[in-house]
Amino acid sequence: MSTTNAGLAFKAGHKNVKVYLDGVPGWKKAGNHVEASENFIKKGNIVLIDLRSKKDYEAGHVPRAHNISMEDLEYAEDDFPANKAAPIVVYGNGDDAKKAFKIIKGWGCKKGSIASVDFAAWKKAGNPIETGVTPDEIVWVRKLGKYEITIAEFMKISEGSADKLALDVRTNDEVDEGKFAKARHIPLDDLQGQMSSLPKGKEIVVHCTTGARAEMASTELRNAGFKSRYLVATVECDGPECEVYE
């Protein structure tokens, strides 16, 4: 917390200490952009966009960057990952990155940022450069959180497993539409009361409709001493047939 650090700075003798309580959310809400670090541009799990012309891009660009020129950006929403949590980092000439940041934010992207890359400076600093044509498609794969499980692994477990159990924490109404045949069902609200009925020796992998409740349930289970992971994915069931996608 900023206040903790500010307090420590005052204790260390600093005389002019202020706290910007509204923080990054307030900053962005006021229409300002944020900048990605060089480390993040090089190594982060991001979608990097070079807003310059095709010619400039092909002559040399920051590794991993896709080329979508400033003129084309407006029409390129469908080329971006459907998952709005994908961090999108843009760079270009002049104020283009700032303008692009606003356009992308307008699409509902939650994690846009600007790489304040002046390409000439990037090159001069001895940073790596790639040349050639832009890749066909923007591909972005979400990295799993600490206790998340992949869709593939979850699907396997949902078919029955000796040492793992799929747990469905949706409401009774939702489950009436259908559920995984071999999953246990305990609505999230009843989990505390019914936890003791779960097998202690098995890892409990939890799902709901999106992942929000699954994460809550999984945390509860781990707090109670269970081994547990959860699925972040959209789950739609019709009878015993369930469709799972990101």
Add this chain to the structure above:
Amino acid sequence: MNHKILKRLLPLACGAAFLASGCAQHEPVQAGNKAAPAVQAEAKKKQKNVFKGKIVGKSNKAKTISIKVGKGAKAKTMMVKFDDNTKGVKHAVKGHAAIIKFKGEGKNRIATVIKPKLAKLPKGTSEMKTPELKALMASGKKYVLVDARPTARFHEGTIPGSIGIDVPTMKKKNGAALLPKNKDIQLVFYCGGPT
């Protein structure tokens, strides 16, 4: 249908309430004395129906919020439901601190009011707002802007010109050494929101 009946009954109910309170004033004083401890007990009970802590999760589908209450080993994750009558649901944001007033018990706890738990400014510091910060950045004066969020957040996207010093780093023995030597320079600390 029900609404209509309710509406018709409402003026009546109000009248009744007015009459009741009017009557009480004419009652002998001792009735008031009797009521006082009851009110106090009620207040105490109400005080208990509050969770303060960090929001761990929120599900709009199940209309459930989970909140971490207590510190250290005693910390517990509690679940509270919310409904259309809950005020301030927007303040239940994962990772932010909140104060949730609720009614009911156990799994029937329903949040009535949710408020953000605002950070208290430590001694010797004061708040800065966005326009002030922008003015400072444009002023050409010397200042150091410190992003106190976890390092990963800092790398993802920080307010231009910031340095990143997260809380664990600052708490280290030589954490303050990362700040400028000149102790008159304006320092501005921020993190991920008003909590």
